[in-house]
Structures are given as structure tokens and as C-alpha cells.
Amino acid sequence: MQIVILGAGYAGLRAALDLDRLIREHGYDATVTLVDQNAYHQVVQVLHLTATAAIHSREAIYELDRLLRSSDIQFVQSRVCRIAALDRALELADGRRISYDRLVIALGAETAYYNIPGAKEHTLPLRTYEQALALREHIKAQFSAAAGAANPRVLLTTAIVGGGFTGCQIAGEVADWSDQLCAETGAPKNEVRIALLDRGPALLRQFGAWAGKDAQRSLDRMGVSVYLNTKIEAVEPQLLQVEGKRLLRAATVIWVAGIQAPALLAESGLEVDSTAASMSIGIYGCAIKA
Numbered sequence: 430m431q432i433v434i435l436g437a438g439y440a441g442l443r444a445a446l447d448l449d450r451l452i453r454e455h456g457y458d459a460t461v462t463l464v465d466q467n468a469y470h471q472v473v474q475v476l477h478l479t480a481t482a483a484i485h486s487r488e489a490i491y492e493l494d495r496l497l498r499s500s501d502i503q504f505v506q507s508r509v510c511r512i513a514a515l516d517r518a519l520e521l522a523d524g525r526r527i528s529y530d531r532l533v534i535a536l537g538a539e540t541a542y543y544n545i546p547g548a549k550e551h552t553l554p555l556r557t558y559e560q561a562l563a564l565r566e567h568i569k570a571q572f573s574a575a576a577g578a579a580n581p582r583v584l585l586t587t588a589i590v591g592g593g594f595t596g597c598q599i600a601g602e603v604a605d606w607s608d609q610l611c612a613e614t615g616a617p618k619n620e621v622r623i624a625l626l627d628r629g630p631a632l633l634r635q636f637g638a639w640a641g642k643d644a645q646r647s648l649d650r651m652g653v654s655v656y657l658n659t660k661i662e663a664v665e666p667q668l669l670q671v672e673g674k675r676l677l678r679a680a681t682v683i684w685v686a687g688i689q690a691p692a693l694l695a696e697s698g699l700e701v702d703s704t705a706a707s708m709s710i711g712i713y714g715c716a717i718k719a
């Protein structure tokens with residue numbers, strides 16, 4: 430039996446390693462193939478630290494070659510373009526086609542933009558290692574440019590859209606990093622602004638009211654301005670248009686306002702509902718019995 434696992438994130442890597450162990454322990458006639466677009470496993474929960482240079486960038490990734498070395502798992506590095514479920518086959522970006530008997534889908538989630546005009550084009554997301562590196566370089570460049578600018582306020586303003594877990598974490602880290610960046614670049618500290626915006630009435634809603642209040646107090650102490658009940662209507666370069674015709678100018682807009690299931694699933698004709706993004710893993714074929 431050919432078992433193929435899509436995604437070498439938390440869910441996919443764990444599933445691959447556990448299945449490989451079971452197959453070897455019980456002598457099952459099965460192979461495990463793991464497919465990921467990257468040659469590394471990314472430690473997603475430290476990406477906000479990578480994005481703000483709080484850790485060395487290599488600390489956020491582990492080479493899959495090394496993680497899989499003592500297993501029989503076959504690793505294929507490629508981006509999956511389509512799942513042809515009726516043919517039990519996958520189409521990869523490099524033109525290869527892989528057949529499977531059982532398929533485990535663990536592709537994680539994508540940033541959700543809710544069709545807000547300009548949101549995808551003019552903001553920086555934070556869901557992957559590459560995005561974290563891009564965000565880090567972008568923020569550094571704004572501070573460097575601000576050092577010699579006549580009006581540095583916009584360059585030194587970071588707006589974070591989304592007051593969930595990732596939004597609160599990155600807001601705190603940007604605040605922490607700003608002092609260091611000002612010292613390194615000569616950018617004026619008194620012009621630094623950090624705004625965290627959420628369309629809901631509280632931060633960290635999934636953890637309850639106490640957590641939101643606690644987070645707000647901590648962020649306030651760190652100099653982060655929190656704007657609740659603030660809905661973004663459109664984004665333009667360096668400009669957030671807020672409901673009620675208010676405008677916020679910021680050279681860095683970080684979009685962490687939510688996630689959705691990878692578009693690839695619906696494009697492949699698989700059923701996707703609003704809970705799919707929070708479900709890390711799906712198994713196509715039938716249940717795998719251990």
C-alpha cells in the first residue's frame with residue numbers, strides 16, 4: 430500500500446513518523462511518501478521571533494533530510510498543484526505525478542483576506558518561514574530609510590491587522606525590537622508607532638475576556654496602541670482605510686487577520702467548509718488502521 434502525506438508541518442511530519450514506525454514494528458506491506466514544497470520543516474510557532482530577529486533565522490527550520498534520516502519515509506520536495514482524487518493521484522508543480530492508495534492531507538492553512546480590496550497586495554502575511562524573513566527585511570529597511578528621512582513617522586509606523594494569537598505576539602515583538610532598531614539605524618525613537626487593529630470587541634477572543642484584557646494591558650505598557658471594533662475596508666500602499674472613512678498611514682502593514690483552508694483543496698474539487706482551516710489533517714481513501 431502506498432501512503433502519501435501532503436505537508437511536512439506539525440501534522441504531516443508527525444503522521445509520517447508514526448506511520449513509518451508502525452509499519453516497521455508490524456511488518457506491514459506499505460510505504461510512506463511525504464511531500465512538501467520546502468526541504469525543511471518550519472517551526473511555525475517561532476516565526477514571529479524570526480520576523481523580528483529575536484532568534485537566528487536557522488532556529489526556525491529543521492532540514493527534513495536529517496529528521497527523516499533514520500526512517501524509511503520517502504521525501505519528495507515539490508509543490509502540490511492538484512489532487513486528482515478520482516484517479517488517486519497528485520499533480521506536482523515540477524510535472525511529476527504521484528499515485529497513492531491512501532492520502533493524508535496536512536497542508537496547513539493560508540492567510541485569509543476576506544476579499545478586502547488591496548489586502549493581499551499591500552500587506553505582509555506571517556505564516557511561513559519565507560514570509561517571516563521577508564517581513565524582517567522589510568521592517569529593517571523602513572527603519573534604515575527613516576534614519577535620514579525628513580518625515581519619518583509613516584516609515585516607523587507598523588500596523589498589525591488581527592488581534593488573535595499571532596497578532597498579539599508579533600505586536601509585542603515589534604515593540605521590543607524597535608528600540609534596538611533605532612539604536613542600530615539612528616531612526617528617531619519618538620516617531621515609532623505600533624498599532625494593533627481588530628474588528629472585534631476584544632483581543633485573543635478564543636481564550637476568553639481575561640486573556641484579552643491582560644494582553645491589552647501588556648501591549649499598552651509596551652507602547653502598542655490597540656484599536657478594537659475597527660474594521661479595515663481597503664488597503665492601499667502604506668495606507669489602511671478603516672470603516673467610517675478613517676485612514677491610517679503605515680509603511681509596514683502586517684496581515685494576520687485569519688486563516689482559511691488551502692485554495693488547492695477546493696480547486697481540486699474536495700469539499701471544504703469554514704472549519705477546514707482549523708482541522709490540520711484529513712485522510713482520503715479510508716481510515717488507516719494501526
Ligand SMILES: Cc1cc2nc3c(=O)[nH]c(=O)nc-3n(C[C@H](O)[C@H](O)[C@H](O)COP(=O)(O)OP(=O)(O)OC[C@H]3O[C@@H](n4cnc5c(N)ncnc54)[C@H](O)[C@@H]3O)c2cc1C
Pocket residue numbers: 435436437438439440441464465466467470471473474475476477507508509510535536537538555556595598691693708709710
Ligand atoms: C506566528 C505564529 C505563531 C504560532 N504559535 C503557536 C503556538 O505557540 N502554539 C500553537 O499551538 N500554535 C501556534 N501557531 C499555530 C500553529 O503553527 C499551526 O496550528 C500549525 O502550524 C498547524 O500545523 P499543520 O501541520 O496543520 O500545518 P503547517 O505547520 O502550516 O504545515 C503545512 C505544511 O504544508 C506545506 N505545504 C503547504 N501547501 C503546500 C503545497 N501546495 N505543496 C506542498 N507543500 C505544501 C508547507 O510547506 C508546510 O510544511 C502559530 C502560528 C503562527 C503563524
